Amino acid sequence: MNRLSNRVAVITGGAQGIGAATALRLAAEGAQVAILDLNGDRAAATAEEISSTDAVVAAGGSARGLVCDVTDELRVSEAFDEVFATAGRLDILVNNAGITRDNLFFKMGRADWDSVLVTNLTSAFLCAQAAQRFMVPARYGKIVSLSSRSALGNRGQANYAAAKAAIQGLTATLALELGPFNITVNAVAPGYIATAMTAATAERVGSTTEDHQQVVADRTPLGRVGAAEEVAAAIAFFASDDSSYVSGQTLYINGGAR
Ligand code: NDP
Numbered sequence: 001m002n003r004l005s006n007r008v009a010v011i012t013g014g015a016q017g018i019g020a021a022t023a024l025r026l027a028a029e030g031a032q033v034a035i036l037d038l039n040g041d042r043a044a045a046t047a048e049e050i051s052s053t054d055a056v057v058a059a060g061g062s063a064r065g066l067v068c069d070v071t072d073e074l075r076v077s078e079a080f081d082e083v084f085a086t087a088g089r090l091d092i093l094v095n096n097a098g099i100t101r102d103n104l105f106f107k108m109g110r111a112d113w114d115s116v117l118v119t120n121l122t123s124a125f126l127c128a129q130a131a132q133r134f135m136v137p138a139r140y141g142k143i144v145s146l147s148s149r150s151a152l153g154n155r156g157q158a159n160y161a162a163a164k165a166a167i168q169g170l171t172a173t174l175a176l177e178l179g180p181f182n183i184t185v186n187a188v189a190p191g192y193i194a195t196a197m198t199a200a201t202a203e204r205v206g207s208t209t210e211d212h213q214q215v216v217a218d219r220t221p222l223g224r225v226g227a228a229e230e231v232a233a234a235i236a237f238f239a240s241d242d243s244s245y246v247s248g249q250t251l252y253i254n255g256g257a258r
Helices: 017-028 040-051 054-059 073-087 110-138 158-181 196-204 209-218 228-239
Strands: 008-012 032-037 062-067 092-095 141-146 183-190 250-253
Touching (some): 008 017, 008 110, 017 040, 017 054, 017 092, 017 228, 032 073, 040 054, 062 073, 073 110, 092 110, 092 228, 110 141, 110 158, 110 183, 141 158, 158 183, 183 228, 196 209, 228 250
Parallel strands (some): 008 032, 032 062, 141 183, 183 250
16 A cells, blocks of 8 residues: 655654554655654664665655654754755654653652653644644645553553643644644554553563563453554554544554453
8 A cells, every 4th residue: 555655754753662663654655754763873773674674665665764852842843844855845743752751649750740741742742833834835734643541541650641631632722723724633542552661661560571461461352462563554544645534533542442
């Protein structure tokens, strides 16, 4: 499926995990993808690997890595300028960069509150604002942001749950304001996806990755945890014209868990 031929996409935090799977999926559908990540070397290595994948070569897609801290307003603005200057357009933004700093509420320090809010939420504000500078004049755009099942509440994640719930409000509001310019704005809210982030959570609570995943799998109707590629597939739908009349939505991707 080459739904994204000639489209230019920015994916934040795309050097690994869900972001890397999304970069691969979009490039394999023909997009030119710019991976913005804190770790420039890893972003470049991921981009190189994606660009040499058979499916990406066959689809005419590509990937490149750019170092960018998405909490740094000036650097975000520069990075988007750089992508536009090179590619001449900007069609898709995936706000994926995120961190967790879990703790029970009564022990949660201000620094962990602030860093999670800024990295997961303010970054989406900054990147969407930078992207709309190019999308509005083109009368075309697709913005997809990562919320989380934790938006509904999750013990030990007051900061993360607040940020991910706010992503849904931001999404609904940007859909209202940017819709008249043919820009759709949607979010995905994954449940437990096997990535470095969830492996770190397992380690933090003193569990093995396998045991931690099994506990979640046992309470999930589909009987397993999710894979990054399964989130990437939903993001690709929102990034493509297959979702042309879908905006302001949050799609839960959690194996049927309520
Ligand atoms: P990972 O930790 O595997 O990847 C996140 C990436 O974001 C890393 O490459 C990280 O770089 C990068 N990043 C972090 N901070 C910044 C920053 N300030 N600027 C640029 N890049 C940054 O996470 P996942 O792939 O698991 O998660 C991706 C998104 O999906 C996140 O928003 C997460 O909250 C969300 N999500 C994940 C779920 C899961 O179960 N895995 C469930 C629900 C939502 P570095 O490693 O160098 O810090």
